[in-house]
Structures are given as structure tokens and as C-alpha cells.
Amino acid sequence: MTTTTSETTRPFWQPRLWVFWVYLALTAFGFALIVDEATDPVLAMPGLTALVVLATVLLGLVITFVVRRIDLFRATPTPLLVAGFLWGAFVAAGIAGFANGHIEELLADWYGAPFGEKWTPPIAGASTEEWLKTLGVVTIVLIGRPFVRRPMQGFVLGACTGLGFQLLENITYAWNSALNSVDTDSAGFVTLGVRTLMAGTSHWVYSAICGLGVGYALTRRDRSFSRRSAVAVSLFALSWGLHFMWNADAPGSPAVVTAQVVVKVAAAVIVVVLVYRRAMRSEWRWFTSTAAAERDGIITSEEAVSLRTRRLRRKARKGLRGEEKKRMRRLQRAQLRLVPMVGFDEASAEKYRAQIWYLKALPRNEVPSSAATA
Amino acid sequence: MKIWAVVVLVLAVLPWGGAALLDHSASPRTENIEAPRWLTLEAQDKKLRVEVSPGWVLVNPGESSTATVQRGDATVLFEARKATTDEPRRHFGRIARSFDRSGVEVADGAEFRTRKEFAALRGVAVAEGRLGELVVLSKNKAVMSVLWLHTPSSDEHAADVVRMIESIEEAS
Numbered sequence: 282m283t284t285t286t287s288e289t290t291r292p293f294w295q296p297r298l299w300v301f302w303v304y305l306a307l308t309a310f311g312f313a314l315i316v317d318e319a320t321d322p323v324l325a326m327p328g329l330t331a332l333v334v335l336a337t338v339l340l341g342l343v344i345t346f347v348v349r350r351i352d353l354f355r356a357t358p359t360p361l362l363v364a365g366f367l368w369g370a371f372v373a374a375g376i377a378g379f380a381n382g383h384i385e386e387l388l389a390d391w392y393g394a395p396f397g398e399k400w401t402p403p404i405a406g407a408s409t410e411e412w413l414k415t416l417g418v419v420t421i422v423l424i425g426r427p428f429v430r431r432p433m434q435g436f437v438l439g440a441c442t443g444l445g446f447q448l449l450e451n452i453t454y455a456w457n458s459a460l461n462s463v464d465t466d467s468a469g470f471v472t473l474g475v476r477t478l479m480a481g482t483s484h485w486v487y488s489a490i491c492g493l494g495v496g497y498a499l500t501r502r503d504r505s506f507s508r509r510s511a512v513a514v515s516l517f518a519l520s521w522g523l524h525f526m527w528n529a530d531a532p533g534s535p536a537v538v539t540a541q542v543v544v545k546v547a548a549a550v551i552v553v554v555l556v557y558r559r560a561m562r563s564e565w566r567w568f569t570s571t572a573a574a575e576r577d578g579i580i581t582s583e584e585a586v587s588l589r590t591r592r593l594r595r596k597a598r599k600g601l602r603g604e605e606k607k608r609m610r611r612l613q614r615a616q617l618r619l620v621p622m623v624g625f626d627e628a629s630a631e632k633y634r635a636q637i638w639y640l641k642a643l644p645r646n647e648v649p650s651s652a653a654t655a
Numbered sequence: 656m657k658i659w660a661v662v663v664l665v666l667a668v669l670p671w672g673g674a675a676l677l678d679h680s681a682s683p684r685t686e687n688i689e690a691p692r693w694l695t696l697e698a699q700d701k702k703l704r705v706e707v708s709p710g711w712v713l714v715n716p717g718e719s720s721t722a723t724v725q726r727g728d729a730t731v732l733f734e735a736r737k738a739t740t741d742e743p744r745r746h747f748g749r750i751a752r753s754f755d756r757s758g759v760e761v762a763d764g765a766e767f768r769t770r771k772e773f774a775a776l777r778g779v780a781v782a783e784g785r786l787g788e789l790v791v792l793s794k795n796k797a798v799m800s801v802l803w804l805h806t807p808s809s810d811e812h813a814a815d816v817v818r819m820i821e822s823i824e825e826a827s
Binding site: 298299300302303304306307372376377379380381383384386387390391405408409412413416419420423 | 657659660663664666667668669670671673674675677678681
């Protein structure tokens with residue numbers, strides 16, 4: 282299906298959609314909740330807050346780099362990713378904090394305070410937080426629907442939504458640790474350090490898994506409704522299980538606790554790698570079939586194979602020198618950008634086709650100007 | 656489509672609203688209709704005990720460091736905590752500032768041995784939004800903090816609360 286949407290159309294700014302305004306209202310509401318919660322700690326501990334925010338921003342940049350690397354075709358517009366991040370940080374984190382508080386009270390009322398204290402993190406944390414973050418992915422897809430057309434984009438959107446939540450939670454955990462520490466604010470840094478060490482398998486991973494399910498359910502219209510629903514629910518359950526397992530602590534000696542952490546991290550890594558590989562196989566099938574439909578010479582089958590991974594792309598450039606290497610890099614980039622535009626934004630697709638023809642027609646060692654390939 | 660906007664809005668507030676609704680409709684778990692005359696609470700191997708005034712009900716029994724007793728809608732929370740060396744004054748200063756900003760009243764003569772009590776009590780106060788008075792007493796190397804939540808009938812039971820606070824002693 283070809284849309285008339287231009288690449289230059291704003292993917293997020295959709296004032297004609299009611300869901301867009303609901304997004305803005307909820308984000309503003311969540312922001313107000315967070316500001317209200319943050320005012321006292323910020324005023325009480327300005328130094329700690331500044332350093333924690335700085336460290337958190339650095340962590341966020343690292344994880345953002347990783348997320349962008351695993352998004353091999355970079356087809357999801359940045360404004361949508363930023364919108365997902367803000368939903369995670371404000372809507373999900375803001376509302377989940379209050380919901381979790383009520384659930385703790387409820388569990389304490391039903392089963393006693395010790396039960397509530399022990400089981401609130403796994404039960405309430407996994408349920409409300411995964412629910413709200415996943416809802417964020419759904420909302421972003423509804424807003425930027427023409428721009429989200431494959432399950433893998435849901436994975437990336439979920440990762441950004443989870444990252445927003447994770448970073449905000451890191452800051453609040455650091456505050457709480459410092460406030461509850463007997464003598465010093467440094468407990469906040471210890472908490473932040475531990476959470477940073479464990480950041481590789483935290484909220485952004487859980488939400489990426491959920492996001493893949495949302496992406497599958499909302500973009501694979503060629504599949505039956507029941508199948509799409511089953512995939513989305515299964516991936517949500519998988520993510521919920523990982524989150525529950527991470528939050529559930531069995532007391533024990535330091536060795537036992539360490540072993541638990543190792544098992545939990547290993548489980549999360551294994552699950553997300555398997556899910557990602559499965560999603561990328563589907564992504565690859567889409568890429569090759571779309572590339573194969575292009576006119577001869579735009580993307581040959583050998584070139585398509587060499588674009589599959591970053592390693593293969595580097596391998597294709599291996600042995601080339603100087604301008605020839607630059608030209609190959611630009612050619613690969615244009616081919617990668619062309620495929621997501623096919624059947625979606627034909628004006629942009631034609632622009633990339635022209636670039637590819639130009640780059641392929643250049644005599645060897647001729648330098649393509651940046652203007653011609655922009 | 657408007658329907659999606661409504662669906663998103665409802666699903667977003669569902670966790671909070673649903674949990675709040677269930678929380679408010681649930682009855683607090685109450686056992687031991689009449690509180691035992693003495694409550695013994697532990698903190699860091701130190702035991703403190705409180706003589707509970709007659710007529711008060713013990714809520715959430717079974718915990719070793721905290722106990723809540725109620726009478727009518729008046730609630731008193733006792734919490735035994737670890738005592739530490741005196742906090743540097745700067746900590747008190749800045750926490751107290753944020754404490755005041757939250758609109759919480761601090762009882763005259765209240766004594767805070769550690770920042771930990773301050774932060775914990777403040778957290779409860781903010782969550783409840785109705786902290787009335789609090790007292791932190793230090794006994795040996797343990798601390799007993801007492802949180803008295805203001806309610807319409809709490810003034811009627813003020814004498815009981817004072818009696819209980821004055822009864823706090825180190826258990827053998």
C-alpha cells in the first residue's frame with residue numbers, strides 16, 4: 282500500500298488525532314506528578330541530584346546508542362522514539378508510583394504487611410509498569426501509524442519507552458536511598474551504581490519485548506487477529522515474567538544473592554537475544570523481498586546479503602580504500618534507506634534510487650559530493 | 656478516531672484508579688481485637704516495649720519492628736529503629752526545610768536522632784497527608800518513633816497516646 286505521506290511530514294505532530302491530545306495530556310499530568318515528587322529531594326539534596334542526573338544522562342546515551350545500533354534499518358522516526366521515551370519517563374513512571382503504593386496497601390490488608398512488603402515489587406512492579414509502558418507503545422503507534430509498519434519498529438519503540446522509565450526510576454531510587462541512609466547521601470550513588478551495572482537487562486529490555494508484540498499485533502495485518510493477539514499476549518507475559526523474576530528476591534547469603542542475579546541476568550539476555558533474532562529473521566525476509574522487487578541494479582542479491590548485518594557491511598567495504606570506500610559506505614546507506622520507503626513514500630524512494638544510480642555510475646575513485654548524495 | 660483516545664485514557668488510569676478503588680474498599684487486616692498490654696518491638700537486637708492503653712486494637716500483628724494500634728479512627732504507629740550517632744546538623748537543617756515545605760507540623764520538643772527517622776516519617780506523612788504529631792525517643796541503642804495520625808477523634812485519645820509514649824522502655 283502506497284501512502285501519500287511525505288518523508289518530511291511530521292510523524293508525531295498529529296493534532297487531528299484525539300489520541301495525540303490524550304498523549305499530551307497524560308504526559309503533562311505525569312510530568313506534574315514527577316515534579317511534585319521530585320521537589321523535596323531536589324531541594325534537600327541538590328548536589329546529589331545534579332550528579333545523579335548527570336550519570337543517568339550518560340547511561341541513557343549509552344543505551345540509546347545500543348538501541349540505535351540494533352535498529353539496523355533505522356526506519357522509525359526520531360520524534361516517535363522521543364515521544365516513547367517521554368511517555369516512559371513521565372506517564373508510566375508517574376502513574377505506576379501511585380498505583381504500586383495502593384497495591385502495596387491492598388496486599389498488606391489482604392495478606393499482612395510482611396507479605397505486602399515482600400511481594401509488592403514483583404507483583405505490582407511487573408504488572409503496572411509493564412502495562413503502562415506497553416500502553417505507551419500502543420499510543421505512539423496509534424499516533425504515528427503510517428510510520429510504524431513492521432514489528433521490529435515496535436521493538437525499538439518499546440526499548441525507548443522502557444529506557445525513559447528506567448532512567449527516571451534510577452533517579453528516584455537514588456533519592457530514596459540517600460534519604461533513608463543514616464549518615465550520608467552516598468548511599469544514593471551506591472544504588473545508582475548497582476542499577477547502572479544491571480542496566481543492560483532492565484526496563485528497556487522488558488519493554489522492547491512487549492513492544493515487539495504490539496508491533497506485530499498492529500502491523501502484521503496479513504496475519505489473523507487471533508494469531509496477532511496471541512503473539513502480543515505471549516510476549517507481554519514473557520516480559521512480565523522476566524520483570525517479576527527480577528523483582529522477586531529470595532534472601533540468602535551473599536553467594537546466593539549473587540547467584541540469583543547471575544541467573545536473572547542470564548535469563549533476560551537469553552530471552553531478549555532469542556526474541557530479537559526471531560524478529561530480525563522476519564525483518565530480513567521483508568528486506569530481501571522488498572529489495573528483490575526493485576529494478577535490476579538498484580540492489581543486487583549479493584548487495585542485499587552484504588547489508589544484512591553491520592559486520593557484513595564492513596566486510597563488503599573491506600579492501601576498499603579512500604574515496605572508493607566512502608562511496609561504498611554511501612551506497613550501502615542509500616540502499617538501506619531506500620527499502621523502508623518503498624511502498625510508503627515514493628518521492629523519497631525515488632530520491633534514494635537516483636542516489637544509488639549516481640553512486641554506481643561514478644567512475645572508480647571519483648569523489649561523490651555530499652550535495653549529490655544528501 | 657475518538658474511541659482510541661478514550662481507550663488509551665482509560666487504560667492509562669486503570670492501574671492507579673483500580674488499585675486505589677480496591678485499596679479503599681478493602682478492610683484493614685485486624686486481628687487480636689484487644690491489643691496485648693505490652694508490645695515488644697525489636698531494632699538491631701535491642702528490644703523496646705510499649706504499654707498499650709486499654710481499648711486499643713492491634714493492627715497488622717506479627718511484625719517485629721513495627722506495630723499499629725487503633726481506637727476509633729485514631730491511629731498510632733510505633734516503630735523501633737536502629738539508633739546511630741548524632742547526625743551532622745546540616746542534614747537536619749535541609750531535611751527540616753523540605754519537611755516544613757510539605758506542610759507537616761512537627762510537635763514541640765520532638766527529637767530526631769537520625770536522618771533516617773526523619774525521612775521515613777516524612778514519607779509516611781506525605782503519603783497519608785495527615786500527620787499530626789511525631790515523637791522519636793532514644794533508648795539505649797535503639798530508637799522508638801511514634802507517629803500519631805490526626806483524626807477527628809484523636810484529641811479524645813490524646814491522653815492515651817501520651818501515656819503510651821511515656822511508657823516506652825527498654826525490654827530486658
